[in-house]
Amino acid sequence: MATNAAQFLMQENVWYDKWRCEDAEKAYQEKLAGAHSGLVVQGSQSSIVNEIARARQQIQNSLSNSGQGLAVGVGVDNSEVINRLNNVEQENQALRQVAADLRSLIGALTSRVAALESASGTKPPAVAAPKAAAPSKADEDDDSDDDIDLFGSDESEDEELEAKKADLVKKYQEKKGKKPALIAKSNIILDVKPWDDETDMAEMEKLVRSVQKDGLLWGASKLLPVGYGIKKLQIAAVVEDDKVGTDFLEENICAFEDFVQSVDVAAFQKI
Structure with missing residues (x-):
């Protein structure tokens, strides 16, 4: 049985032409693969080109929109910033004026205190002079001012204040001397x-x-x-x-x- 099968196979020519069948099949498959790959490449290239064009258009649109929005935003921010700067400058000027007024006031007070201390020798400021009596009608009619003394009153007042202060200090010392000492x-x-x-x-x-x-x-x-x-x-x-x-x-x-x-x-x- 096996011998008959081997003889039958030896009589078939298909085995001797096997390489031709394989070459033909290979060429057929390559032809099919080439046509399919070409279609895929062409389709993929067209889709990529379309995607790139669409992306470029979106980028241009976004840039134009962002540029307009940025311009509008900058305009609003600049106006607000300018208003705030103006307000700050006005407040700064007002504060500088207040500081200048305070400096002038402090300078005037310092000079006044220094004058009072130099006049009384670091003593309490002198009591204000009593208000002068209103001049009579006869004095108003008199044009002569030879009897007016502008500086004599200050000296007399200083002497009176010194005498009063000395009297007060003396009384305080006497009172302090009479106070009994604390006994433990x-x-x-x-x-x-x-x-x-x-x-x-x-x-x-x-x-x-x-x-x-x-x-x-x-x-x-x-x-x-x-x-x-x-x-x-x-x-x-x-x-x-x-x-x-x-x-x-x-x-x-x-x-x-x-x-x-x-x-x-x-x-x-x-x-």
Whole structure:
């Protein structure tokens, strides 16, 4: 069976002409491909040209429209800017005028103060001269002005002011000298302890209050329990710091050794 098939194939001429078929098919396919590519190229080129032309037209339109809008916008902005600049210049001129007025006013005040200080020697400005009385009719009819003194009144007023000031300073110094000096005082609370519960606390308080000195003033007192029936005497005193101190009080109270065991400062406060 296989041998018959091989013999049959060997008798067919198609196998020997295969390259011709392939060449013909290749040429046919190339011809078809060339025609199709040409159409595509031509179509694509025409579409690209149209797109480029359309893009150029859009660019020209946008440029023309933007140029017109820019011109209009610039005109509006320029007018607003010019108006604002004019307003700013006017305000600047007004401010400069105000500053110039202030400078002239300050200069006038400075010169006036300097003149007043030089006249009174850095003293309060002189009181304004009293208003002159209205001239009588007889004075108006008199044409002679020999008795008019333009400068004598200022000198007399300065002398009067100096005398008044000296009098005021003298009175102030006298008043200040009479004012009493501030005296420093303190409030002291003492704890006076007895020896035992048999100590006469009333007598001990009497002895404590017997301590007297200029600048010492005894105050209220009370008995406070310590323990085991013993009580201590707590007494207040107001002293002048320059005259009486705690050492003086402790030394003089402890001198009553039959009644007093010890003295402690419970509180000390400046008044």
